[in-house]
Amino acid sequence: MSASPGMLHPELLDQHDTDSIHRHGHRLDHAEGASKPLRSHREPQPRGAKIHGNRPVDQAEAAARFIAAPEHEKMHDERLWDLRQKRDREMHGIPEWEELRSLASAIKEHTLTHLDEYLEQFEANARSNGVHVHWARDAAEHNRIVHDILKDHGAKSLIKSKSMLTEECGFRPYMAAAGIEVIETDLGERIQQLDNEDPSHVVVPAVHKLRTDVAEVFAKTIGTDPDNSDVHYLAESQRESNRPLILAADAGMTGCNFAVAETGSVVVCTNEGNADLSANVPKLHIASIGIEKIIPRFEHLAVFVRLLSRSALGSPITQYTSHFRGPREGGEMHFVLVDNGRSERLGLAEFWTSLKCIRCGACMNTCPVYRRSGGLSYGATYSGPIGLIIDPTFNARKYSNLPFASTLNGSCTNVCPVKINIHEQIYAWRRELVKRHEVPFVKKAAMKAAGEMLSRPAAYRAAIATADFALAHLPRFVIYNGLNAWGKHREVPHPPKQTFHSWYQANRGDKR
């Protein structure tokens, strides 16, 4: 680079700049700048979107707060981008990758269009394996069913592995109110539980936290040293505090990655082996299963297992792929099949293929908006690109802003292992929300005005007759929310001497 370092923005400075003075391996900038208070300043963890009942979640506001915490934002962006790069490397190791994606998509589409048959097959096979099968219409019914099972067994404590479905159902708050202690066995999910915060990512639920944030949470909840943020120390301390709770628990619960109709069995993929703990330590195992998790045959698993962890974390396979087929001797196994809006979604012509999702999180890892916003900015169970197209099916008003939290760049669609056309569905949701009148009036009025102006050449020409006038007014008709949104954090374009139109009139005016 030719410019001198003094001219450059700090982000551009080469960290190995040979001109700079170094001491003890640290760059020496300025005496004051290099001095530090005795206890180093800790950037507070930015919290998620503010929820006001049914009112539209303001994702942009929460994202701005996340970006205002640069240590968090930088770590989050780089960590998830790293996962995306690892995913790319794994993909390049599989010559038939695109074929696998097509196959996975076809299996899911076939299953979803024959869902009733496969669900009944799954139920019959599970029952013949000695499993109790329950059907839950919605979240409330799911929670009630699980509660009833626990009551029948006199269970007071429940260990569970990570499950987005139980997040969807508001399961932990329900059980807390019912006086049943729930203990998460996934490390990241346990961190989130102890911090009383939702997971921010479907696979790595505490990815938005720095290790110093975790040290703070653990210091408050399990009594670790607040100044020790060594990851091994933190992980070991959590293990020491959680293991006795696991061993003493009355009941165990897991989610489900794949429910195989042919065998009536449930497959759970983890990297910590915690599903096995949750399912096998207590005598009672309850698995919550979203009805879209069905795959027809055991052999189909091969397709999905090859795609899942490669897409999610860029590893060839999860450490544990656990199969649960029936209760052990003296134990009981319950499957709760949950609809919670899925049947309705299946009937939406433009959006039903979102049910193909296998919750790998690849779309989140690749999403440039998600990486810079943090998952909690979405204020919903599902964040990132997949969240933008699923959340509005739960509550179109509350999540009406989410489909606009996208540049429609399409990277999500390209990484999706089951080929959901995510960015096209985001676009379609925008149309849908306008049709359902779930957009602000000011936006509606501005777009109507823009449409009228842009369809009348004379009015349009008058509006941008001079570049200065255009600078002042162009944002008003192509943009609805005020003049300063463009210029707050970036410069406005420099007005040229004349528009193309007037140049053409002057130089090529003879042609028509």
Added chain:
Amino acid sequence: MRIGLFIPCYIDTFFPEVGIATLELLDRFGHEVVYPRDQTCCGQPMANSGFNADCAATEALFVRNFSGFDYVVAPSGSCVHHVRANFDAIEQTAEVKEVRARTYEIVEFLHDIQKADAFPWARFPHRVGLHNSCGTLRALKHAKPSELHEPFFSKPMDLLSKVDGIEFATPARPDECCGFGGTFSVFEEVVSTKMGYDKVSDHARAGAEYIVSADTSCLMHQQGCAERIGVPMKFIHIAQILNGASA
């Protein structure tokens, strides 16, 4: 060939030099280029915000302006993608379908239709970072996106490689979105500008003097971001380089 020149509103207003370069470039290949004077916009700003019905009159005007040409060519990937993929607020008559199918972005026109194999008038002895805008990369399929396991190809790279003296700088995240995203740029201005800062910084670290793209809107956003944070970067549309711009 008789070509209708489509100059989107941003280019008309702020970047006339991009329109001029496109026009001259098409002239050089001996086409009859017509600029319909009554053109305004393709309707994308309203459509991307979900207001499809508000696009109808603008779309009808677009079809009136651009009907009957062999091709309609524009120096903007996202506008062309809009016309081709989402331009459906009006009845899809044979005429409308015809106009949509014949609308091309300048790079794909030169690469696929013109099959241009030399730009002897062009010389650009500079290090450029190619910004593959999302509209051209993933929507119009100008090049292989990094997410897919497919053979490498790049139409803009093919064309630029024929320009004498040009060198390429490769950023660490070559096809990450720059954050413009149409109305996203104001609806989520903080995320949008952060993405822009990261984008221009990535290109600067790779040693680019210029960022070159087939999408002026991305460049407008990136230029505003670079100026705000003091990144010394220049911006140029691909048509300008191919037309022989010297700097």
